[in-house]
Structures are given as structure tokens and as C-alpha cells.
Amino acid sequence: MSHDAEHAPQPQPGSPDPTQLAPKAPRTDSAHAPREPGTGADGPDRPPGPALIPQGDRDKLALRLQQSLATFVDGPRQAVEEADAVLDEVTTRFADTLAERRRVLRTGWQDPDADVQTEELRLALRQYREITERLLHMSVPVGQ
Template sequence: MSTQDPQPESTGSIRRVESSTAASGSSVEETPPSTETTESSSRQSLFAEEELSVLRLRWDEVQSGFVDDPRECVQKADGLVSDVVDRLTTGFSEARSRLEEQWARGEEGSTEDLRLALKRYREFFQRLLAL
């Protein structure tokens, strides 16, 4: 993973990735995002800048140990990547749980909240497919 790749927050939460323009109306855009939109989304971080710095330092420490102990370096890299994936999963699970709690109380949630949730899922899905 390069030092430019997105990293998680230490709290396990995910920073919302939203465009600077608001969609008109309350429906989710049905057309696939343009390449420009997808590339713009993929350049935005899913995590807070402070945590990016910490995780980049952790990666640098892992990578610097390769010459002395390549096997341990790869094991540490695996652990760090697993931690990042776990934090992403936790963040999406927490967001889903909040929506499910609303629904369990009989609250529908606003169309705008649901649109933003779907947008975050779509952007993340597109990033996964681009890997």
C-alpha cells in the first residue's frame, strides 16, 4: 500500500465522503458516475487526516524492517492492512446499525440521509472494483 492510499481513523469511524454539490430532488442518481466523478471520489480519503499520518508512519516502520527481517515485515504489513480493512468494515456496520435502529423504532429516516448512505456505498464499491 503506498503512502497515498486511504487509511482509517483510530476511532474506527469513517469520515463521510460527499461531493461539494448537492443533488437536486430527493432521488438517487440512477446513471453510473462518470469517470471524472469516480476518479474524483477515489482521490478523497475515507479517513481523517490525523489518522492518515499515524498510519503512514506505521507503514514506514513496517517497510523499513524489510531488509533486517523480510518475513516479519510481511507479517506486520498483513496485520496493518487487516486493521485498515476491519476499521472500514466497522464504520460501514455502525452506519448500517444506525439506520436499522431508526427503522426498528418505526422511523423511516429522511430520503436525503438514505441518498447519502447509498452514495457512500456506491463510491466505496467503485473504489473496490478499481483496485
Template structure:
């Protein structure tokens, strides 16, 4: 996972500036300063929620939408538990190792990305 920030730098800088301005304005207008800090926090929470929801959407699409595999003849493979022609497959029927390895690798990468995102969130 290349992006390690939960806020883009320019957005983080804007929120930080708003926060500093509100704190600096406390002496002249305590209620207004607290209201502004409340709005800054509200905006930060909303942005964080949007960022995490988008990250989750990307993570889910990485493992939930796998391209349809085809048979060497160019057709679509039978449904799970079915042999070609619609008959039930026998227990222990071979599974294409390259397809299984690819699926497992996609799932391994998805698990790693989920873990990294959750760890970043827990370090907040």
C-alpha cells in the same frame, strides 16, 4: 452526508506510518516486514469494518425508528388498516398527507445516504 472519509485522518496517518516503516525495514528483516504489513492490513480491515457497521447502524436508525404520530386529540393513531375505534378501515381511506410526506422525506434522505456510502465503498 458531511463525513466523506472512511478513516479519521489521525488513524489513517498511523496506519500509513506503520506501513511505511514495515516497507522500509524489509531489507533488514524481510519476514518481520511482511508480518507487520499483514498486521497493518488486518487493522485497516477491522477499522473499516467497524466504521461501515457503525455507519449502517446510523443509517438504519434514521428510517426504522420514526417517532410515534399522534392524532389531533393527542391519542395514538390506529394501526394500519384500522379505523378509529378498532374497525377495519375502508380501502382508499385518507392518509394524513403531512405524515406520509414526512415519512417519504426521511426515506429519501436515508436512500441518499445509503447510496453515498455504497459509492464511497465501491471507489476504494
């Protein structure tokens, strides 16, 4: 037995297994998906995709959230209401941006009159993969 394992907290008999209490991130098989060279999720030569919310807007929303946290002592209800409004705006912006990106992607390959080439389909698939992987990455709890 290693020194670390020897001193690690041991579960008490009858207590729930702590590994069963923690939520698990969804497992994806993206490691087994075919990829182009240099286009891995953490590939050094892969440019980051466009922001779901522009940097300036993200900064403003983050500032609003920080202000709501700072005002909690003086006005707890108002602070929580403002935090709720910020979250609502962020989720609305995400949903709107994703819906627009999906619409643009679909028009590129679903047009029945267009003679869509394999290369265009490959690029569309790559964009779908990038967006989906970014969302899946966001779904992992902080610290994992």
C-alpha cells in the same frame, strides 16, 4: 489505420487476448440512477462524506506501512508481519465504521413506532448511495 494502431503490439496467434486477462471493474448503472442536482459522485458542490478512518489515524497507519517497507531488507519476515497487521487494522476499522453507520441509518428509518417522513427516507437513501458508491469506487484496481 492510425499511426498508434499501426505500432501497437499485436497479439501473437494462439496467445491469450490481453484484454481478457485484466480484471474488469464491476459495471454499475449509477450514471442512469436519478440524482439530485449537484449531487453527482464528482459534483463540484457535493461535500465529501465523513472519513471512514480519521485523517490522523490514516497517517499513523500509512507510516506504519511505510516503516514495514523500509525494514524489509533487514527483516523480511517482520516487515511482512507488520504489513499484515496494518492491513488487518485497516480492514477492521473499515468494517466497524461501516457497521456503525449502517446501524445508525437503520435506526433512522426502521423504527416501527416512528412516523418516518418521505424527506427522512430520501436522506437515508442518499447516505446509502454515497457510502455504496465510495466502496464501489474503492474496488476499482489502481490505474483504471
